[in-house]
Amino acid sequence: MINRLWIEQNLSESEVQRDNADVLVETENGLRWRAAFVTIPFLQRQMQLNRSFGQDMDSLHPVRFTAIETPHVIVDNLLETTIEDTVDNLMTMGVFESVFTLCPHDVPLTETIFDGPITSKG
Numbered sequence: 432m433i434n435r436l437w438i439e440q441n442l443s444e445s446e447v448q449r450d451n452a453d454v455l456v457e458t459e460n461g462l463r464w465r466a467a468f469v470t471i472p473f474l475q476r477q478m479q480l481n482r483s484f485g486q487d488m489d490s491l492h493p494v495r496f497t498a499i500e501t502p503h504v505i506v507d508n509l510l511e512t513t514i515e516d517t518v519d520n521l522m523t524m525g526v527f528e529s530v531f532t533l534c535p536h537d538v539p540l541t542e543t544i545f546d547g548p549i550t551s552k553g
Contacts, residue, residue: 452468
């Protein structure tokens with residue numbers, strides 16, 4: 432069960448719509464889990480950046496792709512209710528731990544887990 436949930440607000444001045452957010456979940460047993468929540472426009476932008484990079488390099492073929500190395504949850508939007516419902520569903524489905532990464536317990540929340548402002552639900 433969820434004890435607390437934090438959502439980092441990743442909104443730059445050039446972005447009209449927020450399309451990615453880091454989400455931290457603290458479970459009842461005190462463990463903290465982290466995942467990136469993104470929208471389809473975020474993935475499309477990453478693909479275009481890779482294509483642009485490929486066009487500038489003679490040895491690379493300019494194709495649209497993105498390779499995601501860290502856990503990501505793809506959602507329609509980043510409304511708090513969407514994120515909260517998604518986390519609840521992942522837990523109910525039994526796949527939460529395959530999508531979220533366990534955070535080191537000795538790292539304070541304010542240090543390296545989040546860089547920007549957060550919304551806290553708990």
